[in-house]
Amino acid sequence: MAYTLGIDIGTYETKGVLVDFEGRVVAQAARGHQMLVPRPGWAEHRPEEDWWGDFVYVCQTLLRDSGVDPHDIKAVACSAIGPCMLPVDAQGTPLMNGVLYGVDGRAEAEVRELTDRIGEDVLIDRCGNVLTSQSVGPKILWLKRHRPELYAQTAHVLTSTSFLVQRLTGEVVIDHYTAANFAPLYDVERLDWIDDLADDILPLQKLPRLMWSGEIAGEITQAAAAATGLAPGTPVTAGTIDAAAEAFSVGVDQPGDMMMMYGSTIFIILRAAERVADPRIWYAPWLFEGEHASMAGLATSGTLTHWFRDQIARDLDPSTAFPALAEEAAASPPGANGLLQLPYFSGERTPIHDVHAKGVLFGLNLTHTRGDMYRALIEGIAYGTRHVTETFAEIGQSPQRLLAVGGGTQNRLWLQATSDITGIDQVVCEKATGASYGDAFLAALAIGAVDRSDILTWNPATETVSAQSHDVYRKSYTLFRRLYEQTKDIAVEIS
Missing domain, CATH: 3.30.420.40 (ATPase, nucleotide binding domain)
Incomplete structure (x- = not known):
């Protein structure tokens, strides 16, 4: 063997x-x-x-x-x-x-x-x-x-x-x-x-x-x-x-393929047909000579769910807290009963590039539950993700195929909310092992044991998460963008 x-x-x-x-x-x-x-x-x-x-x-x-x-x-x-x-x-x-x-x-x-x-x-x-x-x-x-x-x-x-x-x-x-x-x-x-x-x-x-x-x-x-x-x-x-290894693990290999990595941060890689220059996103040569990639990333995503578990859900067993929180959040409707979350707990990377941006939970009243707050957190990350996908669309780089990967894909609430809020279907592959699996494939490729196209048989697509329309998300996304603009000066002053 x-x-x-x-x-x-x-x-x-x-x-x-x-x-x-x-x-x-x-x-x-x-x-x-x-x-x-x-x-x-x-x-x-x-x-x-x-x-x-x-x-x-x-x-x-x-x-x-x-x-x-x-x-x-x-x-x-x-x-x-x-x-x-x-x-x-x-x-x-x-x-x-x-x-x-x-x-x-x-x-x-x-x-x-x-x-x-x-x-x-x-x-x-x-x-x-x-x-x-x-x-x-x-x-x-x-x-x-x-x-x-x-x-x-x-x-x-x-x-x-x-x-x-x-x-x-x-x-x-x-x-x-x-x-x-x-x-x-x-x-x-x-x-x-x-x-x-x-x-x-x-x-x-x-x-x-x-x-x-x-x-x-x-x-x-x-x-x-x-x-x-x-x-x-x-x-x-x-x-x-x-x-990059994670993107390759799910078959991001052709121009128009986009990876959305659900990890400590949301990270997005688009295999581009040519070099794309825009100050709101990042560019790099892809893994192979003559190829191109455009990237974007939020600053805190999975990190924020860990923060919520450790600070707001201390009564839960850490090993089972995330499924329990997801169940609580599922009881809250889309829009989290009017709560809005800015997920900028470590500033924000793309597309605003603001190190002073701050996390905000806005709209609280005495009827809100922990489930509402956790749903607002998930939706806040998804609104930030939509801001990124809109930026790609504005520069003519909308994905032809979006592949989701990473540990966060096990959070079905997060996965579905992202499709619903961005309006983009997501493909999930058989193996969500992630970057280490991509590394193993790249190692095999480096010694000539496989061809690049073999990743499609190594890790075939098994599911599509389809976007569902919710009127509340259209309004809430507009308010999300306004909430940042109306608080960013305050965020600088309290830095």
Whole structure:
């Protein structure tokens, strides 16, 4: 038998799968971790414990539970949350916690300064994206200014996937899809690092070597083999961000295909026929040379449901709280009896790019129940999602096919409310394993064991969630948009 291994590091959980060349999952494993919020607007992970420690644990668990001979694992691929910013020294040792993706807004001042200096038009033309809390370049400049002693020790700036690949192979690499988030240090036309827009951020030799996600970055070293149980010499791909691997896991491979990932955040990827330039969304080269992707993401989605469970539903058993809350919310009608929720608990990413945006629960009276509040929370996330899908439509990029994936697809209320509020049907595939499954397929693809089209047989579509019309949603969405506009100045003042 022959297998590939895929492991993904998420915001709150690491998941791994062993898959044979027919797409059958022979073993799964997972391990949870926390997102650290040392101060409002910051978000971090511990790279040794949460990234490498989880990878080792999940890998060892998969090998133990499956009984698979490590030599029968023909390739390994990993993905992780991103884009992250992690400075490491010459030995590859982390110098601080990993600074997370767009939920971390610590570099707001650097975003403003670089934008003013370079100009939005130049950034869109050269880098494909304006600078936001998602951008890594400003966070490196923040490191230089606020942690100069660590900056001085920095040999490389990695992202989460780069860190894992370096631990496994000794190679310092990054895929182009992830690198596009390093604006203003990456040119989307040249597909290369640049410093002519801002030469004061970081010497380019301290950035990883650029590769495509389907390429082999290196092989498992003796040290990595001793830690993980994998066989020395096993090929390892360059890897990618979790959302891209998740999109590939459900067959997002043709122009017009769109993934909606229900995870800690809602993340959307559209396989575009050509490069799309709009400051409200993100652009990146896709996983393969000559292909394109447009992306969007909310800042808090599944994270918000966890917050509600932990703060508002402490009386419920955490292991069964979500089904119980869904049942309570199902007793509340569409529109949540007049409640509106702005889901901006960590600011907001696309399309408003507002780090000061705040969460709001509006319209409360003494008749409202916890079920109303939870339904309003779910609908608030769905209204934010509609704001994104409307933005795609405005730039002529409406999806031809929308595929839903991620743990949140198990929340039928959330899934149905999203279709109803956006007016878009969603396709659900047989396996909702997610990014780790996409990693396993990309590993098989990298060694020539499968063709790209084989993902359709690995993970066939099994269900369509059809949009249902509700008049209340049309009115409530308009009020949702107005509520943000009428509170955003207050949000800045209380930041």
